[in-house]
Structure formats: structure tokens, C-alpha cells
Amino acid sequence: xxxxxxxxxxxxxxxxxxxxxxxEFLQERGLYPEEEVLAAKLRLLxxxxxxxxxxxxxxxxxxxxxxxxxxxxxxxxxxxRLVALQTGPVLPLYAFLRDxxxxxxxxPDKQYNVNMLQERFQIGxxxxxxxxxxxxxxxxxxxxxxxxxxxYHYRVLSTNSERSVRALWGMLASGxxxxxxxxxxxxxxxxxxxxxSKNFSSPLNQLQxxxxxxxxxLFIFFxxxxxxxxxxxxxxxxxxxxxxxxNAHHLLRYLAIAVVVNKRRRNxxxxxxxxxxxxxxxxKDPVTEFLECLYVNYDFDGAQQKLMECEQVILNxxxxxxxxxxxxxxxVPLRDEFFENARLFIFETYCRIHRCIDISSQNTNRSVG
Numbered sequence: 001x002x003x004x005x006x007x008x009x010x011x012x013x014x015x016x017x018x019x020x021x022x023x024e025f026l027q028e029r030g031l032y033p034e035e036e037v038l039a040a041k042l043r044l045l046x047x048x049x050x051x052x053x054x055x056x057x058x059x060x061x062x063x064x065x066x067x068x069x070x071x072x073x074x075x076x077x078x079x080x081r082l083v084a085l086q087t088g089p090v091l092p093l094y095a096f097l098r099d100x101x102x103x104x105x106x107x108p109d110k111q112y113n114v115n116m117l118q119e120r121f122q123i124g125x126x127x128x129x130x131x132x133x134x135x136x137x138x139x140x141x142x143x144x145x146x147x148x149x150x151x152y153h154y155r156v157l158s159t160n161s162e163r164s165v166r167a168l169w170g171m172l173a174s175g176x177x178x179x180x181x182x183x184x185x186x187x188x189x190x191x192x193x194x195x196x197s198k199n200f201s202s203p204l205n206q207l208q209x210x211x212x213x214x215x216x217x218l219f220i221f222f223x224x225x226x227x228x229x230x231x232x233x234x235x236x237x238x239x240x241x242x243x244x245x246x247n248a249h250h251l252l253r254y255l256a257i258a259v260v261v262n263k264r265r266r267n268x269x270x271x272x273x274x275x276x277x278x279x280x281x282x283x284k285d286p287v288t289e290f291l292e293c294l295y296v297n298y299d300f301d302g303a304q305q306k307l308m309e310c311e312q313v314i315l316n317x318x319x320x321x322x323x324x325x326x327x328x329x330x331x332v333p334l335r336d337e338f339f340e341n342a343r344l345f346i347f348e349t350y351c352r353i354h355r356c357i358d359i360s361s362q363n364t365n366r367s368v369g
Contacts, residue, residue, distance in 0.1 A: 002031040004285050004313045009250045013215040015173050016044045017139070021219075025318035035061060049140040051075040081137060090130045093123050097153050110159050117157070128157045132167060139170055148174035148183075165194060172216060181224040188217055196239070210243040214251055221258070222319040222334075228262045231255065236268060241275065249283030252276060253313075256287050257320060260345070261337040269295070286310045290342065294349055307342050314338060 007026060011019045020041065027037045038061040045054035051074050055067035096102050096117070106113050117123040135150030151167040151174070158164050168191055175184030191213055200206040217234060221227035234240055235255045244251045252275065259265055259272050273295045276288045284292075286309035293302035314320045314335045323332055 002026075002316070005031060005316060006250050006253065007318070010215060010218075013212050013248070015169075015216075016047055017142075017144075017173060017177060018216065018219065019044055021177075022318045025321070029316055029321070031316055048142070049078045049081075049137065050142045051078055053142070078141065082141070085134055085137070088130070088134075090127050090134055092121060093117075093127050093131060096121055096123060106156065110157065113157055114159060125159075128154065129160065129163070132158070132163055135167070135170065139174065144174040144177045148178065165191075165198075168194070176216065176219045179223070181220055184220050185224055185230070188213065188220055192234070207243055207246060210240055211248045214240060214243065214248065218254060218319050222254075222322070228258050229265065231258045232262065232265050232268055236271065245275070245279060245282075249279050252279060252283055253285055253287050253317075254319065256291060257314070257334070257338060260287075260291075260341050261334060263341065286313050294345060298349070298353055300346060300350060303346055307339070307346075310338065310342070311335060 005026070007019075007022050010022065014022075023037055023041055023044075026032055027034065038057055042054060042057050042061060045051075045057065048054075051071060055071050055075070058067050058071065059065065105116065114125060114128070117128075118125075131150055131154045135147045135154060138150060139147035148171050151171045155164050155167050155171075158167070168187055172184055172187040172191060175181075175187055195206065195209045195213060198206075200209070214235065217231065221231035221234075224230065231254060235244065235251065235258075244255070256272060256276070259268050273291060276284075276292055277296060280288070280292065286306045290303055290306035290310055293299040293306055315332060320334050321332055322334065
């Protein structure tokens with residue numbers, strides 16, 4: 001069942017917190033033994049502040065009532081830091097940000113804000129930078145809403161451009177994990193603008209940022225109401241398509257699915273087939289092979305066989321296999337749309353090929369006559 005699972009390819013390009021939803025899906029689907037998924041979760045949690053969650057998984061994995069001493073010590077450290085946040089040096093800044101009348105004093109000019117806060121409220125640059133550290137700590141605790149709020153205020157106030165970009169990545173991750181798809185899409189577009197316009201230290205660094213952005217975008221595009229257009233618009237841009245062909249071939253699955261289910265973007269099918277042909281030695285799965293059988297080889301039997309295999313690919317993919325309960329039944333909308341359109345593709349292609357054959361035969365008969 002896990003033959004075409006892409007989790008191992010996706011995870012290196014995601015923040016560790018974004019990997020948890022993928023593991024939850026795999027656990028629910030039973031694609032791997034329960035203990036393997038729990039062990040993977042525990043490894044991920046080792047780099048976060050979600051100690052209670054880690055302790056619960058440890059108990060479940062090892063069937064014990066108590067967690068190791070190092071986990072208990074780590075929990076005490078996290079609790080102490082949380083208490084310190086309530087009384088730390090950033091407290092005056094928090095008080096300022098909670099007052100709507102004071103917030104109105106802020107201007108688009110960041111340097112003005114820094115000077116005004118220093119002169120009128122004795123809030124200095126160090127406290128502003130500490131806001132970023134607190135936001136990161138809250139994020140690692142799994143408090144994504146608080147982290148998003150802190151990071152938003154940090155970006156309003158900070159003059160540190162590098163940290164502001166990292167804060168934007170944090171806001172994007174928080175929006176995804178909070179399932180706030182509209183906000184996440186806004187952050188995604190802001191990051192794309194920065195990535196495409198920023199002078200990176202090397203082209204490789206810029207390429208990696210584009211690959212990260214595309215991987216993170218999957219959460220949005222397969223949940224947002226306009227996501228199917230969004231993924232096509234982003235992935236088909238030359239610089240992003242080049243990134244896919246350079247070091248992220250597996251993303252072709254999601255681009256192919258988006259094109260197949262989006263009836264309004266059928267015009268992109270020819271370009272998609274061209275890319276699938278170019279990358280067939282680097283990546284293929286039943287979805288890309290279905291399109292290749294149908295539009296390159298005109299192998300209708302092969303296309304039907306690959307279409308049958310596509311069902312498990314979709315059902316076992318965390319971005320594609322989302323289930324919705326309707327009454328007493330459970331359906332996977334994207335699978336249903338994919339099959340409806342794929343069968344239509346087969347029918348249309350079959351009719352077109354045989355119409356061409358008939359026309360050719362008629363022309364041949366006229367020539368002979």
C-alpha cells in the first residue's frame with residue numbers, strides 16, 4: 001500500500017511541524033506499522049517544545065506509565081520559560097501591542113517606530129528582537145495562533161530584514177497548521193515575491209527556497225477554494241517548473257492531478273505531457289503513467305490499467321486523499337473528480353483517434369478511386 005507514498009521525499013523540504021499532519025494521515029490509513037509511525041513522531045518531537053505530546057507518544061509506543069527522566073526535565077525547562085515570558089523584558093512591548101490606541105501610533109516607517117518606541121515607551125530594539133525569540137518558542141510549543149500574532153507584530157516593527165523573512169516563513173507555517181487558508185495564501189504570495197526579487201547569495205539558495213515554497217504550498221492548494229488554479233499558476237512558471245525538473249520531480253504528481261481535475265485549465269495539458277515525457281526517467285507514478293499511456297502511446301488498455309492504480313495513489317496521499325463524511329458514507333471528492341475527468345479523457349482521445357483513422361481511410365479510398 002505504501003509503494004507510492006511520497007512522505008520521505010516531501011519531509012526534507014518541510015518544517016518539522018508540517019510533517020506531523022502527514023504522519024497523522026499515514027497512521028490513520030495504516031500504511032505502515034503503528035510503532036514505526038509513533039517512532040517517527042517521537043523523533044520529530046525531539047526538536048520541539050511539545051514535551052507533553054512527546055511523553056504521551058513515548059508511553060503509547062513503549063507501553064509504560066512513565067516517561068524517561070530527561071523528558072520530565074525538558075518539560076520543567078519549557079514550563080519555566082513559559083513563566084518567564086509572562087514577566088520577561090518583552091512585557092512592556094506586549095502591553096503596548098495589546099492597546100489598540102497605542103498601536104495606532106505606529107507608522108509604515110519602521111525606523112520611526114523604533115525611535116518612537118524607544119523615546120516614549122522605553123522599548124528598545126533588543127525587546128523587539130526578543131519578540132521573535134518568544135514567537136519561535138511559542139511555535140515550538142505548538143501554540144501556532146500566538147506565534148502567528150507575535151510574528152506579525154515583529155514584522156511590523158523589526159528592521160532586521162533577514163529575520164523578517166524567517167518570520168514570514170513562520171507565519172506561513174502557523175497559518176497552515178491553524179488551517180487558516182486565506183491567511184496562509186497571503187503569506188505564500190508575499191514569500192514568493194521576496195524569493196523572486198531578492199538577491200540571494202547563490203542561485204542554488206534561491207532554487208532551494210522555491211522548492212520549499214512549492215512543498216509548503218501543497219497544504220494550501222489542496223484545501224483553498226481556488227487552490228487548483230493556484231498550483232497550476234505557480235508550478236508552471238518557468239523558474240518554478242525548472243526547480244521541479246531540477247530537484248523536485250515528485251511534485252509532478254500534484255501538478256498532474258490539478259490539471260486533470262481542473263476543467264477550465266485543459267489548455268495546460270499539452271505542456272504537462274511534454275514535461276512528463278522529459279522527466280519520465282527521473283520520476284513516474286500511476287498518475288503520470290496514465291497520461292503518458294493515453295496521450296503519448298495511445299495505449300488505451302494501458303491507460304485503463306494505470307487509472308485503476310491511480311485510486312490507491314490518491315487515497316493514500318495526505319494531500320489528495322482527504323475524506324468527507326456525507327450521511328453514513330465517506331467520500332474522497334478529489335478521487336471522484338479525477339476519475340470522472342480521466343474517463344472523459346479516455347473517451348475523447350479514443351473518439352479523436354478513430355475519427356482520424358476514418359478520415360485517413362476515406363482519403364486513401366478517394367486516391368485509389
